[in-house]
Amino acid sequence: EVHLVxxxxxxVQPGGSLRLxxxxxxxxxxxxxxxxxxxxxGKGLEWVGRSRxxxxxxxxxxxxxxxxxxxxxxxxSKNSLYLQMNSLKSEDxxxxxxxxxxxxxxxxxxxxxxxxxxxx
Amino acid sequence: xxxxxQSPLSLSVSLxxxxxxxxxxSQSLVHSNGNxxxxxxxxxxxxxxxxxxxxxxxxxxGVPDRFSGSGSGxxxxxxxxxxxxxxxxxxxxMQGTHWPPLTFxxxxxVEIK
Numbered sequence: 101e102v103h104l105v106x107x108x109x110x111x112v113q114p115g116g117s118l119r120l121x122x123x124x125x126x127x128x129x130x131x132x133x134x135x136x137x138x139x140x141x142g143k144g145l146e147w148v149g150r151s152r153x154x155x156x157x158x159x160x161x162x163x164x165x166x167x168x169x170x171x172x173x174x175x176x177s178k179n180s181l182y183l184q185m186n187s188l189k190s191e192d193x194x195x196x197x198x199x200x201x202x203x204x205x206x207x208x209x210x211x212x213x214x215x216x217x218x219x220x
Numbered sequence: 221x222x223x224x225x226q227s228p229l230s231l232s233v234s235l236x237x238x239x240x241x242x243x244x245x246s247q248s249l250v251h252s253n254g255n256x257x258x259x260x261x262x263x264x265x266x267x268x269x270x271x272x273x274x275x276x277x278x279x280x281x282g283v284p285d286r287f288s289g290s291g292s293g294x295x296x297x298x299x300x301x302x303x304x305x306x307x308x309x310x311x312x313x314m315q316g317t318h319w320p321p322l323t324f325x326x327x328x329x330v331e332i333k
Contacts, residue, residue, distance in 0.1 A: 135322070137269075145261070145269060145312055147322040161320040197268060203257045203316020207281050208271030 102126030102209050104198050109214030116188050116218070122181040122198030122211055130154060130176040133201040136183050138194035139213075148196070151181060166192075188218045222246050222318045226311075226325035232333040239300040241328045243313035248293045250317070257316035260289055260298045261324075264309040272311075273298065300330075308332060 108120040122134070133156075136148040149162040151172045160172045171184040181198050195213040200206065223246040233239045249256045260273040271280050273289035276296060286301040300307055313325040 144310075144327045145263075145314075145324045147314075147320075147324065150320070150322070163321045199269075202271070202314060202322055203259055203274070203319070205274060205278070208259075208274065210268045210270060212268050 104200070104209055104211035106196060106198055106211045106214040109196065109216045111217045111219065112188055113220050114188060114190060114218055117184070117186045118188065118216060120183040120185065120196055120198075120214060120216070122183075124179045124181065124198075124200075127200065127207070127209065129174075129179040129181075132206065133204060134172075134174065134181045135199045135202045136172060136181075137197045137199055137202070137210075138192075138216075139197070140191075140194040143194075146194075147202070148183070185216070188216075190218050192216060193218050221321055222249075222315050222323050224313055224315055224323050224325035226313060226328050228328060229326070230329040230331070232331050233300075233303045234333045235305065236302050239303050239307075239330060241298045241311055241313075241330075243291075243296045243298070243325050245294045245296075245315055247318065249296075249315050250293065255317075256292065258289075258291070258296050259314045259316065260287075261312045261314065262307075262309055263312070263327075264306070267309075269312065303330070303332070305332060 103125045105123045134151045149172045152159045169187045173182045197213045199210045225244045227242045261269045263269040277289045310327045
């Protein structure tokens, strides 16, 4: 059975930092591209960034809105994906989802999401 | 960035009737490798999204065959042949051809009449 479990969300002040984790089981994490997607309250889906697999040199890409503030990393030995979020702004308030390769041809999977609230 | 435009914004459908959602991209989604990376996602109320369709017309495992995707170039359609109560939610198209970034449409809300 496949599981993607995000954790690490919470309340943080503007300018603060937070690290999200996504623990994966049930599919070949090391072979997979992995995406972070967010959804602000009552809004649509926004792609945050992607981690490619080892075969693609673990390269990462980011949305312009988070570039230079957010960093995606992964630990294939722990089947885990991470999102380090720095210099947080109120507009970063959202539920953050990890997902397997949103656009690829492998079976798609999403986590349940973790809520990040940026507020003073 | 590629802009994805969905219509209608909302759809009210009687049980057992068909439904159709349109998605248009601001440029062709045909990749240089010949594939077209257009996906459809469903988000039921209070749930995480799930992918229904990838590369225009391929269903993910476990997706009922009443869902179908079609289209080419810049114009794409998600059809539900006979709407069931569990189909209520918001549907999003997304392109993965010209990335970064991956871009989503604004969503179409489907409800039961």
